[in-house]
Amino acid sequence: MNPTKTRTIGAAFANAKSEGRALLIGYLPAGFPTLDESIELVQAMCDGGVDLIEVGLPYSDPLMDGPVIQQAVDQALTNGATPLSVLTVVRAVADRGVVPVVMSYWNPIEQFGVENFARELQEAGGVGVITPDLTIEEGQPWIAATQTHEIDPIFLVAPSSTNDRINKICHDTRGFVYAASTMGVTGARDQVSNMAPELVARVREYTDLPIAVGLGVSNGAQAAEIAKYADGVIVGSAFVKAATAGGVPAVRELAQELAQGVRQGG
């Protein structure tokens, strides 16, 4: 059976909702620190209770990322990560029964070929792609390609987005809407921005899609707080930090803590 038919983003959110909780989304770059280790790390995230994994495609100029992820993708690139590594990690996540999506800056996808990337990702079991520097205006050819290959194009909204833009972005997004909690780059923060609840409320007026909140989330308490008003909680830099500091056990432990968090808040 084709895993993309049974394990979709929509089904994952619906499942979490039926359990009265928010969905836990975790990010790690493919090939960090090496390809083999990155597979073990995402498996640890799966085992620890992450419901959906964002497999990062390492890119040389990640202008939406803070120092933690910058260093991680630098290391991955130094160790030879390519889009093919991403497909390998996506396969490993799908094999674990967890929903894989890719998070990639635009140029690597454009160079891979929009159609090719969508097709190969589908074959690997990937079901969505988050593109943090692709605007919906530039993204129309991509949106068309994703439809053919049952890939959900996931766009971001930000606190600065006007209602008009939120409306347009929700129209072109499938799977879930990624709400950037704050004006800034990725990286753990002591407090999740108070702009996030207001943004989620605004987005709800335009869509029935699930809304996940990311940027700055690092612990179970923050996850619980976000789970009160959002459908999903996205954690990135904190997983990278855990991987650097304590490898597989630390990543599994963080996943467990966050998984408890999303169950407390929902």
Add this chain to the structure above:
Amino acid sequence: MTTSEVEDRAVIAGHFGPYGGRFVPEALTSALDQLDTAFQAAIADPDFAIQLSGLERDYTGRPSPLTRAWRFGAYCNDAHIYFKREDLNHTGSHKINNALGQVLLAQRMGKTRVIAETGAGQHGVATATAAALLGLECAVYMGEEDTRRQSLNVARMKLLGAEVISVTNGSRTLKDAINEAMRDWVASVDTTHYVLGTVTGPSPFPDMVRHFHSVIGRESREQILAIEGRLPDAVAACVGGGSNAMGLFSGFMDDPNVQLRGYEAGGDGVETGRHAARFSAGSPGVLHGARTYVMQDKWGQTIPSHSISAGLDYPGVGPEHAWLHDIGRAIYEPVNDSEAMEAFALCSRTEGIIPAIETAHGLAGVIRLGKELGPDSVIILNLSGRGDKDVATAARWFGIELEHSESGISVELAEGR
């Protein structure tokens, strides 16, 4: 992409054929929309034009002269070579034109802080200067490698009251400084305007930066008509991001008989892989918010560029140049470090003008161009900057010993002692 799609895109604002556009985090989209609106309103407002042209005249020292380079021209097959003397502007390069325009616009938008990226330091100095003049806070991002080779400009920025932030990630050059400036801007956009220093980046930057430099082309056109009584056969400039070239080219865009020539950094030689020759060895891709020619590997990872000139050491190029290249309106050629430095020496000795090393690439191009177009052809080169900042690099290149350890001085200045 099909032909009709290309044609469709050509008419979408902010695009140049398939190039340009906006590839940015959503957090910046509203800011870019506001900037575009403010820019369009400003250029339609006679008061803004009066304010800007007043500063250009009384502060920058415009119009800049168009100087016949008689003795240098003798090495260019006796072509009539004219230098558009942007080196004589306040702060020593063309960069002040754009910095004043954008900082004035930032002030008009109610921003209290400006940020900038800089490679050679000229744009950083120009922005720090404009910010000092207009009373705005200023921070400049500069690759660590560039702070080392352009330490005098680091000191100038600090003396002008700007904060200089040394960027230590990636290749530690201009590309990484732009990444850091963008990251700052995403978080600070409410109070801060990003004074992008060249005709790259997301829309509306390429249009806006060209607009503020178009004074170069306008003046040059009037001046050459007054002197020679005819239009030039070619106008030429070095091309890093391409702002000085775009400023000059814009004055002659609609004159089909005027050739547009750009010279990019060939570094150690295009065949060595150590260069910044985007048109010779790059391909269309997306970098820093725009689709353009990019030095990249087959996976779309940016390949670090190399040039003796910090200002040309950039793996992307302005999207309008990409379009002009594709449609054949402009021709771009690489110039190696050694050829540029020969032209640097020749210009210094024949004209008494020490050019910026960036500009020296254009000078080398003009020597070729004179041979190609023949004696009595009329060629304008944008003499985009003066070489004071490059004295240490040039001295090292030509084996001239400096009496004081130049590194000793620069370290002290750079650290603000």
